[in-house]
Amino acid sequence: xxxxxxxxxxxxxxxxxxxxxxxxxxxxxxxxxxxxxxxxxxxxxxxxxxxxxxxxxxxxxxxxxxxxxxxxxxxxxxxxxxxxxxxxxxxxxxxxxxxxxxxxxxxxxx
Numbered sequence: 001x002x003x004x005x006x007x008x009x010x011x012x013x014x015x016x017x018x019x020x021x022x023x024x025x026x027x028x029x030x031x032x033x034x035x036x037x038x039x040x041x042x043x044x045x046x047x048x049x050x051x052x053x054x055x056x057x058x059x060x061x062x063x064x065x066x067x068x069x070x071x072x073x074x075x076x077x078x079x080x081x082x083x084x085x086x087x088x089x090x091x092x093x094x095x096x097x098x099x100x101x102x103x104x105x106x107x108x109x110x
Contacts, residue, residue, distance in 0.1 A: 059086030
């Protein structure tokens with residue numbers, strides 16, 4: 001799969017998680033970004049940073065890209081295989097960009 005077709009913020013979302021790089025992970029989001037994890041919403045980078053520590057890098061998550069589609073000019077759905085000490089399994093992530101950063105990430109039940 002050619003992930004070079006994915007926007008940089010999305011490939012960095014995956015790479016910084018896999019590298020356990022919280023600083024650069026948070027840098028992929030707009031200041032007012034929203035992350036929705038199966039219905040629980042985190043608003044702004046401070047809350048997303050907390051989610052990152054409790055549910056993502058803090059759980060040693062590792063993402064493998066399985067597939068992706070471009071939904072519209074700014075929105076992509078990325079299917080990720082997740083492993084680590086938290087959720088393990090495949091899940092779609094709907095990601096919306098603004099100014100080349102993540103404005104909204106929705107983690108959807110598969």
